[in-house]
Amino acid sequence: MALLRRSETVIAGILLLAMVLIGTINPAFWQLDNLFSLMRSNVIIGIMALGVLLVLISGGIDVSFPAFAVAAMYLTIKGMLALGYNGVVLPLLAATIMGLLFGAVNGFFVYKFRMIPLIVTLGTSAMVRGFLLGVVGTSMININKMPTALIDFARTDVISVTKADGTTYGLTAMVLIYVGLAVAMHLVLRYTMIGRSAYALGGDPEAARRAGFDLRKTIFFIYCVAGALAGFAGLLHSGMIWLANPRDFVGLELDVIAAVVLGGASIFGGRGSVLGTMLGVFMLVMVKNSLIIMRVDTTWQLVVVGSIVIVATALSAWRDRRRTA
Amino acid sequence: MSDGFIELRGIRKVFSGVVALDAMSLVIKPGEIHCLAGENGSGKSTVIKIMSGVYQPDGGEILIDGKPVPGMTPIGAIAHGVQVIYQDFSLFGNLTVAENLAMNVHLGEKRRLMNWRRTRAIAREAVDRLGVELDLDAEVASLPTAGKQLVAIARALMSDARLIIMDEPTTALTRKEVETLFRIVRDIQARGIAILFVSHKMREMLEISERITVIRNGRKVAEGPTGDFDEALITRHMTGSDILSEPYVWTPPSGPPPVPRLEIRGLAVPGKCEGLSLAIRPGEIVGLSGLLGSGRTDLALALFGMVPRYEGEILIDGAPVRLRSTQEAIEAGIAYVPEDRLTEGLFLPQSIKRNMLATSYERLARKLVIDRDRAEEMTQGMVRAMQIATPTAEKPVMQLSGGNQQRVVLARWLLTDARVLILNGPTVGVDVGSKAEIHAKIRELAQHHGLAVLMISDDVPELVQNCNRIVLMHRGRFIEDLPAADVTEETVSDRLKTFT
Structure with a gap:
């Protein structure tokens, strides 16, 4: 019974239903190469969603992570090109740290001036994007200049299958990174006091203060982790698409928050929970992917994602009201 | 006088030039149930904060076990065994009972990791110690108020408390829940833990406490064993004056019975209440009581147009009306003062004037422009008539006391020329002095302006005092219609207790 009442079970049920429905309309949906490509599309949105989940749990909201992701990605690749460095671990670390520092700025304003997170992150988002385009540059770095190590790393597959016609396809190893980060986030949220303090802060900030939580630490932790995950995801993304575009990720905040x-x-x-978030990400990516397959115009995709945000928020608000009634 | 567990001696506290406490003394003996009585603004909460180390006194000293404790801090107070249960309980609604209970232990031990098995064990022990049934895995937000209070009490008991201070613990509880709470309080006392009840509900103080201290304007005005006090005496100490308490009498005019102001025939709200018929004539104050969930609030909401799918008939002055929205209810002459005036009725940061005129703007702006002179005149008249203590009607409502806030709500409805007034818990959270004034206003409205009043309340004395009839409701039906002249508080209370 307890399992039935959990939100995750409900979401999983809806997801399964949607998969059956989409599979009926388009039988190609169930083919392995399509499923692999779906999972590949989960990685970047999913990693960013883990950060947004943390922020939402604490009662905040973050719309700045796409800007942080793009800035960390573009700066890192520019730096790699300038230094002639071709590696994987150090650049990923650098992008992560850049995202973390950007996140710390969010944390500073949210904690120090008790500002509404939406306003703070709207502001930092615009500033970071503006600086990037104005100071660093507007030109895309494409396949002929992209560091090869990043591309090779992002091309690693866990499973490789050869089709009857001789072409091969595989499941990207980036999925493992996503799952690893998700497990880590789950452990942090569930089994560390800093994770529980995020829940406490989101439940009742005043009670959290009275109970003796160090809210400064909690708020900085939350926004730094969200920024760090965005920075990491940003660079990984450029490796996966073989392109560093300083105007990338525009409007992505809506997709991620929706998920x-x-x-x-x-x-x-x-x-909120990590498992639920992963299911939400999968559902959103699947719906968007199906819209593309069904040749629905991108403008109409926006309408769909927008209504998903509204409906999902309404449902969760209704659920919370019923619980407290 | 050194037989006290904790003693305040000549405490003085000044906030930016305003003296909140002066020469305040209070002794709490080990294991006694002590009541601190005083009106809102008398300094009760300052006393709590001094005792729990939140505020530092500007003069005087705090003694624990007869020894002075200079520079008391919140952590120091907890270490000495002083625990406060605040009105809002300070719980995390989104977390489970177990986690709420164990949180302070984890934080106290400065842990970095969360051990769920240990959390459950800590919580189990705390609940067992209190001797109550609580589902440890339930989310706190899903518990009723009484359940949340139990969690807060269990948490306070965990830290080897020697004194538990309860700030207005009975405010949101029904009579039955209050009895359960009192049983628990006596149980805690039996283990040698002292309880300080901070309250302004006299009947409850007299019932539970062994000693009473009354404060007024930051000074102790009376102290002694509860046996030395009665309601009138406490009221006199709290307010500094006597409060008239004659029951309300309504005499039907001679000749044919007048047309009822409000009449309902076979009213039903699907799933909530059914078969409700009642007539209230001009000048009548009818009381309505019943347990929470008896359907009394659903009835009130239906009468105020908030349940458009109600069934049955509603008549105002003999004319049938159909109330599908609050707008229609207001036009029909019905006014509703909700239970939680803070969240339902008032715009707290807005001025008194705007709050009073909130339902009158339509009439004030006949030609699209608000008639400012008329608005000013109406507000001034009401501030005077309702005796709202304020230098100006521009003051934000949140700076007023509970009683004055309630008067602003009443004033708003009077300005709409209401003929039927529905009051839901009109004096919840209001102190004795203001309460008496609000009652006097309600009576005056009924008696001199011919309003029909329906007063919904858990406060039995309030009903017996102010109503000429009392209707009892249970499981969505009217069970009894008692003429107030024939009933006493005991009969009504006893009758309510038989409902389960």
Whole structure:
């Protein structure tokens, strides 16, 4: 019974239903190469969603992570080209740290001036994007200049299958990174005091203060981790698409927030889980992917994602009201 | 006088030039149930904060076990065994009962990791110690108020408390829940833990406490064993004056019975209440009581147009009306003062004037422009008539006391020329002095302006005092219609207790 009442079970049920429905309309959906490509599309949105989940649980919201991701990615690749460095670990570390520092700025304003996170992150987002294009540059770095080590790393497959016609396809190893980060986030949220403090802060900030949580630490932790995950995802993304575009990720915040809310996290804070978020991400990516297959125009895709945010938020608000009634 | 567990001696506290406490003394003996009585603004909460180390006194000293404790801090107070249960309980609604209970232990031990098995064990022990049934895995937000209070009490008991301070613990509880709470309080006392009840509900103080200290304007005005006090005496100490308490009498005019102001025939809200018929004539104050969930609030909401799918008939002054929205209810002459005036009725940061005129703007702006002179005149008249203590009607409502806030709500409805007034818990959270004034206003409205009043309340004395009839509701039906002249508080309370 307890399992049935959990939001994750409900989301998984809806997801399964949607998969059966899409599979009926388009039988190609169930083919292995399509499923592999779907999972590949989960990686970047999923990693960013983990950060947004953390922020939402604490009662905040973050719309700055796409800007941080693009800035960390573009700066790192520019730096690699300038230094002639061709590697994987150090650049990923650098992008992560850059994202973390950007996140710390969010944390500073949210904690120090008790500002509304939406305003803070809107502001930092615009500033970071503006600086990037104005100071660093506007030109795309494409395949002929992209560091080869990054591309090779992102091309690693875990499983490789050869089709009857001789072409091969595989499941990208980046999925493992995503799952690894998700497991880590789950452990942090569930089994560390800093993770529980995010829930406490999202549940009742005043009670959290009275109970003796160090809210400064909690808030900085939350926004730094969200920024770090964005920076990491940004660079990984450029390796996966063989392109560093300083105007990338525009509008991505909507997709990611939609996915997290779809996964059962409360927009009012205090509730949300990693498993739910992963299911939400999968559902969103699958719906968008199906729209593309069905040749639905991108403008209409926006309408679909927008309504997903509204419906999912309404449902979770309704759920929370019923619980407290 | 050194037989106290904790003693305040000549405490003085000044906030930016305003003296909140002066020469305040209070002794709490080990294991006693002590009541601190005072009106809102008398300094009760300052006393709590001094005792729990949140505020530092500007003069005087705090003694624990007869020894002075200079520079008391919140952590120091907890270490000495002083625990406060705040009105809002300070719990995390999104977390489970177990985690709420164990949180302080984890934080106290400065842990970095969360051990769920240990969390459950800590919580289990805390709940067992209190001797109550609580589902450890339930989310706190899903518990009723009484359940949340139990969690807060269990948490306070965990830290080897020697004194538990409860700030207005009975405010949101029904009579039955109050009895359970009192049983638990006596149980805690039996283990040698002292309880300080901070309250302004006299009946409860007299019932539970062994000693009472009354404060007024930051000074102790009376102290002694509860046996030395009665309601009138406490009221006199709290307010500094006597409060008139004659029951309300309504005499039907001679001749044919007048047309009821409000009449309902066979009213039903699907799933909530059914078969409700009642007539209230001009000048009548009818009381309505019943347990939470008896359907009384659903009835009130239906009468105020908030349940458009109600069934049955509603008549105002003999004319049938159909109330599908609050707008229609207001036009029909019905006014509703909700239970939680803070969240349902008032715009707290807005001025008194704007709050009063909130339902009158339509009439004030006949030609699209607001008639400012008329608005000013109406507000001034009401501030005077309702005796709202404020220098100006521009003051934000949140700076007013509970009683004055309630008067602003009443004033708003009077300005709409209401003929039927529905009051849901009109004096919840209001102190004795303001309560008496609000009652006097309600009576005056009924008696001199011919309003029909329906007063919904858990406060039995309030009903017996102010109503000429009392209707009891249970499981969505009217069970009894008692003329107030024939009932006493005991009969009504006893009758309510038989409902389960």
